[in-house]
Amino acid sequence: MSAVKLSSEEPFVYSIFGLQLPDGEESSEKKTLKEELHSLITPHATYIDLFVQDGCASTSKGKTLIWLGYWKSHAAYLAWWASIWREIMSPDSSRTQYMTNKSEPVGLGHLGTEVSVGDKTGYWGCYRHRMAAHSKDDFASPIQRHLEVSQHMPGSPGGNQIGRVLMTKFPDNILFVVEGQDHSNITADEKEYWNDNLDSNVTQWMKALFSAGPDSGILGSRMCYAPETGVFRDSTPKALNYNKKAQLFYFKDLQHMERMGRTNKGHAALRSHFMRAYSPKGPMESGKLVLWVETTVLKNGEIECEYVGCEKGTGWMALAGQQEFW
Numbered sequence: 001m002s003a004v005k006l007s008s009e010e011p012f013v014y015s016i017f018g019l020q021l022p023d024g025e026e027s028s029e030k031k032t033l034k035e036e037l038h039s040l041i042t043p044h045a046t047y048i049d050l051f052v053q054d055g056c057a058s059t060s061k062g063k064t065l066i067w068l069g070y071w072k073s074h075a076a077y078l079a080w081w082a083s084i085w086r087e088i089m090s091p092d093s094s095r096t097q098y099m100t101n102k103s104e105p106v107g108l109g110h111l112g113t114e115v116s117v118g119d120k121t122g123y124w125g126c127y128r129h130r131m132a133a134h135s136k137d138d139f140a141s142p143i144q145r146h147l148e149v150s151q152h153m154p155g156s157p158g159g160n161q162i163g164r165v166l167m168t169k170f171p172d173n174i175l176f177v178v179e180g181q182d183h184s185n186i187t188a189d190e191k192e193y194w195n196d197n198l199d200s201n202v203t204q205w206m207k208a209l210f211s212a213g214p215d216s217g218i219l220g221s222r223m224c225y226a227p228e229t230g231v232f233r234d235s236t237p238k239a240l241n242y243n244k245k246a247q248l249f250y251f252k253d254l255q256h257m258e259r260m261g262r263t264n265k266g267h268a269a270l271r272s273h274f275m276r277a278y279s280p281k282g283p284m285e286s287g288k289l290v291l292w293v294e295t296t297v298l299k300n301g302e303i304e305c306e307y308v309g310c311e312k313g314t315g316w317m318a319l320a321g322q323q324e325f326w
Helices: 028-041 074-078 107-111 188-197 199-211 254-263 265-278 315-325
Strands: 003-005 013-021 047-054 063-071 085-089 096-100 113-115 164-167 174-182 218-225 244-251 290-298 303-308
Touching: 003 096, 003 107, 013 028, 013 074, 028 047, 028 063, 047 107, 047 244, 063 074, 063 107, 063 218, 063 244, 085 315, 096 107, 107 174, 107 290, 164 315, 174 254, 188 199, 188 265, 199 218, 199 244, 199 265, 218 315, 244 254, 254 265, 254 290, 303 315
Parallel strands: none
Antiparallel strands: 003 113, 013 063, 013 085, 047 063, 047 218, 085 303, 096 290, 164 303, 174 244, 174 290, 218 244
16 A cells, blocks of 8 residues: 655645536537647646546536646646636645555645555544644534535526636535546456455445435535546446546545445445455455545635536535535
């Protein structure tokens, strides 16, 4: 197992940019915009992943193209700007953790140097303990009231939101999570082992996450995939069929994520089985599967979201009317 050592001199930046395709197809105008946007982002960000999410807001209609970007510093991000919906996070490195089962960098791993986390692996609470600030901060949410997310997420029977919606006020300790998987290079034996022993639990866990109500602490979720990487299975959810995919979550706080992981029997079984299979001397020790997970605690002032001409219910727009509760 390996992790990454980030610079403590200034915040790094996550950027999530989205381009909505309400009909699910790229018109010539959207295709041109996609190509222009990709050419604008790629030379400036340290690393970019381009994914596809089914649906534009809370329904399955259409698609959304999502650029998940990593920037070494806030200053590097501010040197670039784009007029599409954006969710920008500038967290302190003491409140983030990253882990992958491979030494090659992926995602957040492109922003720093590799470090070992072998002594903080395989037990509940290890994500928390990898964050340098955990000894002086419990990362608990200040929100006491139940957020009625479900009443704000149904989508937009009235069409798009006119103009811009800018949100800069958020409660402390929202947790941003990236869970990624890449099956592109798995061997035939590894694929068979995965299908026989791990796939059903992975599918159950993902379905549980994406069907969970707001009382679970999930404030937002996106199931994304990279179509150009091809597929390795034929099942549901469709996004999990692709070789490379990532799931993006906003939790109320770290505690809610930990509780959901511990109490879901499918996830507990999956975690245990995976650790045995891919650990030293395990049957998949030399497997080619790439997994990575990133969890980042965000404070007020470290999130800035702007939605331009988007469908109502896109992203944090769903909670724009509840900011008085934090």
